[in-house]
Amino acid sequence: MERVNTVLVIARLDxxxxxxxxxxxERQGYRVLTAAAESDALQLAHDVHIDLTIAEDGNKxxxxxxxxxxLRLSHPDVMRVLVLAKSSRLSARALREASLYQYLRxxxxxxxxxxxVARGLETRELARRHRLIAREFKMTDSGSEIANQHHMSFQAQAQSQRFEKLVYVSEKMSTLCDLAKTAARTDLPILIQGETGTGKxxxxRAxxxxxSRKTSPLLVQNCGGMNDELLQSELFGHRRGAYTGAVSDRLGLFRAADGGTVFLDEISDVSQSFQVSLLRFLQEGExxxxxxxxxxxxxxxxxxxxxxxxxxxVSRGEFRRDLYYRLKGFEFEVPTLRERTEDIAALAEFFAAKHSEATGRKIxxxxxxxxxxxSHYDFPGNIRELENEIRRLVVLTGDGEYLTTRHLSPAVQSAMKRQPADRSNGFTPKGVTLKDxxxxxERHLVEKTLHRHxxxxxxAADELGLSRVGLANKIRRYGLNQEGPHER
Ligand SMILES: Nc1ncnc2c1ncn2[C@@H]1O[C@H](COP(=O)(O)OP(=O)(O)O)[C@@H](O)[C@H]1O
Ligand SMILES: [Mg+2]
Incomplete structure (x- = not known):
């Protein structure tokens, strides 16, 4: 997959x-996003993967x-270029804190x-490759335990894929993101379902x-716990005096986002009458x-x-069927983290890097x-819970150390290995080699059968399909006896 570099321009566009x-x-083929205000710039950096940003100084x-x-603290791997006003002076300290790649005047x-910009992006790519090679070199160089740990975590990230800010390795997410990319190019409404914290x-945002709406706003409305009047006025706007407390005109999200996207979170919470308004808006665009x-x-x-x-x-009559069908031009079910445990390592790595960089920890x-x-834990809070867990570990781990199980929360700490649902009824065989x-x-099954009979x-020999002599041999071989410890 060819990756297009994304450049964020932070300036008033003269x-x-x-x-x-x-x-x-157009000429250099980058994806260019623009922001004229600080809050827009920060929001974009949060939502989208950005490679380089060029910002204007002396903006009012x-x-x-x-x-x-x-931005250096929150997104350390974004290249930074500053454009200074004609005669402005910056202190050495300010320049150092911004750790610029270049500044222009x-x-x-x-x-x-x-x-x-072009050279900056090249430098960034070279630095990235250098890092990968250096790590690979370190890994093959030494056979120590540490190198193995490194190897494991490094592998997870190296294989991970990205869709904007989404990180994943699992087949499930890969299929989902491929379809999402296709859906993105259409103009159909999209319905995203899934447990809380799964990344909806x-x-x-991705x-x-x-x-094609990416340069117009994305506005978010959480519909949970809002009364009808408030939700109506947030989305459709109101005229001054429309109700008590409406002291001035309000534009409403649907008009403020004209040309863009409105994300309606917790849509299941809206009232029947709001469902009617929303349906009408979807049909008429009015x-x-x-x-x-x-x-x-x-x-x-x-x-x-x-x-x-x-x-x-819908089947319980609590949500309008016609609205449901309207909303799901495309429908996505984001899988829970326990349904894609392959993603856990890559995500844990990603969050460890993110939070250690943000807090300046050298993990x-x-x-x-x-x-x-x-990977044995169920994560009822999904990725949000995993991120919180890793954030805490990063804070509690000293510089130059590895994140370990030591500071895990009790819930994760007591997670048990998943039991294979096989005929051995949850028995986990001991040993490493297949033979062991x-x-x-075998020992477990023989002992259990004898115990039952x-x-x-x-x-017991009948049930196990053995001759009496065969069974006696096994009893001798494993040193079994009637009083012996039973592994249940
Ligand atoms: N695939 C992912 N890669 C990286 N971060 C993720 C991923 N999925 C979720 N997150 C992070 O987990 C948290 C919860 O995600 P969010 O989209 O708010 O979930 P939801 O809306 O389903 O409750 C956010 O901080 C988000 O950035
Ligand atoms: Mg959410």
């Missing part, structure tokens, strides 16, 4: 900046240098800026930023603010999410036993 944006996207709305310094020389919102008799058109794509299965609510990696423990395990299982050897 003629020079617009020329740069065109040049970067924000301090570009400080913004880049903040206004008036903006568009060709020069484009060149700096992250998927919605879809928006892979759609917005009528509360207290107004004028309608306006708005073109938004709806992505809805629910952690309760809507089909079930060496994850121990193999930690990854094993994590087979013998251990109160040591009547003929009956």
């Amino acid at each position: 003629a020079d900046w617009s020329a740069l944006v065109d040049l970067l996207s 709305e924000f301090d570009g240098c400080a913004l880049l310094a903040g 206004k008036p903006l020389d568009v060709e020069q800026a484009a060149l700096v 919102e992250l998927l919605a 879809i928006h930023y892979n759609s 917005v009528k603010p509360l207290g107004s008799d004028q309608t306006t058109q708005s073109n938004v794509r709806i992505i809805a999410a629910s952690n309760r299965p809507l089909a079930h609510l 060496l990696g994850l121990s193999a036993s930690l990854i094993e423990k994590l 395990q087979v013998e251990s299982l 109160r040591w009547n050897q003929s009956k």
